[in-house]
Amino acid sequence: MSGRPAPADHPIESIISERWSGRAIDPKPVDRATVLSMLEAARWAPSCFGDEPWRFLLWDRERQPEGWEAALNTLADKNQQWARNAPVLILVMADSEFSRNGKPNRWAQYDTGAAAENLHLQGVAAGLVVHQMGGFDADAAHLAFGIPDRYVPMSMIAVGHPGTLSDLDEEFHGGETGDRGRRPLSELVFEGAWDNPLGEE
Numbered sequence: 001m002s003g004r005p006a007p008a009d010h011p012i013e014s015i016i017s018e019r020w021s022g023r024a025i026d027p028k029p030v031d032r033a034t035v036l037s038m039l040e041a042a043r044w045a046p047s048c049f050g051d052e053p054w055r056f057l058l059w060d061r062e063r064q065p066e067g068w069e070a071a072l073n074t075l076a077d078k079n080q081q082w083a084r085n086a087p088v089l090i091l092v093m094a095d096s097e098f099s100r101n102g103k104p105n106r107w108a109q110y111d112t113g114a115a116a117e118n119l120h121l122q123g124v125a126a127g128l129v130v131h132q133m134g135g136f137d138a139d140a141a142h143l144a145f146g147i148p149d150r151y152v153p154m155s156m157i158a159v160g161h162p163g164t165l166s167d168l169d170e171e172f173h174g175g176e177t178g179d180r181g182r183r184p185l186s187e188l189v190f191e192g193a194w195d196n197p198l199g200e201e
């Protein structure tokens, strides 16, 4: 699919406006170097105490066909319908304990989200479709892949080359072409005091 840049109200960097969550994926493989760069980008995210609480479980259909199939099977049916074309699946987890002292890390999921966004943007820079999914069975993932309890599965990420509408069931076509939107800044940002909307002039 072609780009769908965000109609931003204020100027933003193109790598951010060009990021979106596509579903039309060409099943051809993604080269290893690109996948490694995406994981490397994730690694350089900021984290509380520099604890680096993110963990990733990677399946490349070419390299681990059975694991890839098992990962696909943890997804909600609706996600499987399009993510089955993704040659790479990445499960993102957050460590619920600080590695430095074993205490609960209440920032782990925040940090892990930052790492996932880094990974996503690096994929966008390489011209790939990257799509995070919360619609998967986390308990099934724990069981299927022997993930220790302290690591909380946060999202499964589908990665692949852009496809066309013919790669997608019709019910998903609107999501590839419709207008993109966000709540206005004035609804999201308060200035000076709670409920005092940001002035944008």
Ligand SMILES: Cc1cc2nc3c(=O)[nH]c(=O)nc-3n(C[C@H](O)[C@H](O)[C@H](O)COP(=O)(O)O)c2cc1C
Pocket (backbone or CB within 6 Å): 019, 020, 021, 022, 079, 132, 133, 134, 135, 136, 154, 155
């Ligand atoms: C944590 C998380 C979970 C998501 N879960 C799903 C999902 O299960 N299935 C899906 O199709 N999209 C999922 N998405 C994608 C969102 O629907 C998408 O990011 C949102 O609608 C904004 O669109 P954009 O990313 O194209 O700007 C998820 C995104 C995030 C960050």
